[in-house]
Amino acid sequence: MNILAFGPNGSGKGTQGAIVKEKHGMDHIESGAIFREHIKGGTELGKKAKEYIERGDLVPDDITIPMVLETLGKSKDKGWLLDGFPRSLAQAEALDKALNESGMGLDYVIEIVLDRQVAKDRIMGRRLCANDNNHPNHIAFEAIKPVEKDGKLVCRVCGGELSARADDQDEEAIGKRHDIYYDDNTGTMAAVNYFKNNSSAKVISVDGGPSIKEVSALIMKEL
Ligand code: AMP
Numbered sequence: 284m285n286i287l288a289f290g291p292n293g294s295g296k297g298t299q300g301a302i303v304k305e306k307h308g309m310d311h312i313e314s315g316a317i318f319r320e321h322i323k324g325g326t327e328l329g330k331k332a333k334e335y336i337e338r339g340d341l342v343p344d345d346i347t348i349p350m351v352l353e354t355l356g357k358s359k360d361k362g363w364l365l366d367g368f369p370r371s372l373a374q375a376e377a378l379d380k381a382l383n384e385s386g387m388g389l390d391y392v393i394e395i396v397l398d399r400q401v402a403k404d405r406i407m408g409r410r411l412c413a414n415d416n417n418h419p420n421h422i423a424f425e426a427i428k429p430v431e432k433d434g435k436l437v438c439r440v441c442g443g444e445l446s447a448r449a450d451d452q453d454e455e456a457i458g459k460r461h462d463i464y465y466d467d468n469t470g471t472m473a474a475v476n477y478f479k480n481n482s483s484a485k486v487i488s489v490d491g492g493p494s495i496k497e498v499s500a501l502i503m504k505e506l
Contacts, residue, residue: 284307284309284362284390284391284506285309285362285363285364285365285387285388285389285390285391286303286309286363286364286365286389286390286391286392286393287364287365287369287389287391287392287393287478287484288300288303288364288365288366288393288395289392289393289394289395289471289474289475290393290394290395290396290397290491291395291397291399291402291460291461291464291465291471292402292406292451292457292460292461292464293397293401293402293403293404293405293406293409293457294395294396294397294402294405294491295395295397295405295491295495295498296366296395296491297313297366297416297419298419298421298427298495299393299395299495299498299499299502300313300364300366301417301418301419302495302499302502302503303364303393303502303503303506304364304417305417306503307362307506308361308362309358309361309362309363309364310358310361310362310363310364311363311364311366311417312351312354312355312358312363312364312365312366312368313366313367313416314347314350314351314365314366314367314368314370315336315367316367316416317350317351317354318332318336318342319336319448322336328346328350331346332346336450337449337450337453337456338456338459339450339453339455339456339457339458339459339460340459341370341371341463344371344373344374344377347368347374348374348377351365351368351378352377352378352381355381355387356385359385359387369471369474370463370464370470370471370474371463371469371470371471371473371474372468372469372470372473372474372477373469374474375473375474375477375478376477379477379478379481379482389478389482389483389484390484390485391484391485391486391487391505391506392475392478392479392482392484392485392486392487393487393489393502394475394486394487394488394489395489395490395491395498396488396489396490396491397490397491397492398492399461399465401492402461402491403454403457403458403461405421405423406451406457407447407451407452407457408421408422408423408424409421409422409447409448409451410422410429410436410445410446410447411445411446411447411448412438412440412441412443412444412445413438413443413444413445413446414438414441414443414444415438415440415441415443418438418439418440418441418443420436420438420439420445422436424494424495426494426495426496427439427495429445430442485505487501487502487505487506489501489502
C-alpha cells in the first residue's frame with residue numbers, strides 16, 4: 284500500500300503516519316527526517332541542506348527530489364507512507380512522473396486539515412526521540428506526553444533522550460514553513476490539489492483538531 288500524507292507542520296501528520304505504519308507495516312518515509320539524519324552524520328548532502336532547514340526554507344529540488352525518489356524505490360516491495368514530500372507543485376509533478384515510470388501506484392492521499400495558528404502553537408511543544416523518529420512525544424498532549432526520569436523528560440516509548448528541533452522553536456522559520464504549506468498557487472496546497480485532481484488514489488481528508496485517537500480512528504476507518 285502506498286500513501287501520501289499531507290498536513291501543515293504541527294498538524295500531527297508524523298504522529299498519524301507512525302500509527303498507520305505500525306498497523307499496516309509499510310515504510311514511513313519522512314523527507315525532513317532523512318535530512319536530519321544526513322546532518323547528524325555530517326554527509327555532504329547534510330552540509331548542503333543544513334542552512335535551508337535552519338531558515339525554514341525548502342531545500343533545493345536538485346538535492347531533494349533524487350534523494351526522496353531513491354528512498355521510495357527501496358521501499359517498492361514493502362509499500363510506503365510518504366510524509367513531507369511533495370511540498371510544491373513542481374515536486375508533485377516530479378513525483379507523479381516517477382511513479383508512472385516505475386510502475387508504483389498510489390493508493391491513498393491523506394490530508395490533515397488544520398488552522399494555521401493552531402498548527403503553530405502545536406509545533407513548539409513537540410520533542411524528538413534520539414532513538415526512533417517514530418516515537419512521537421509532545422509536552423501538551425496527554426496521549427504522547429514524555430515521561431520524567433531523574434528530573435529529565437525522556438521518550439515515553441523507549442526512555443530515549445529528547446530534543447526540540449531548532450526550527451520548531453524559531454517563529455520566523457515556522458512562519459516560512461507555513462507560508463509554503465498554505466500556498467495553493469505553487470506550494471504544498473497546490474501539490475495536494477494536484478493529487479486530488481490527477482490521481483485515482485482515494486482521498487482521505489480529516490480535521491486535525493480532535494485528539495490523536497479520534498483523528499487516527501477517522502483515518503483507519505477509511506484505509
Ligand atoms: P519537516 O521535518 O517535514 O518539518 O522538514 C524539515 C525541513 O526539511 C523543512 O523545513 C525543509 O527545510 C526541509 N524539507 C523537508 N522536506 C522537504 C521537501 N519535500 N522539499 C524541500 N525541503 C524539504
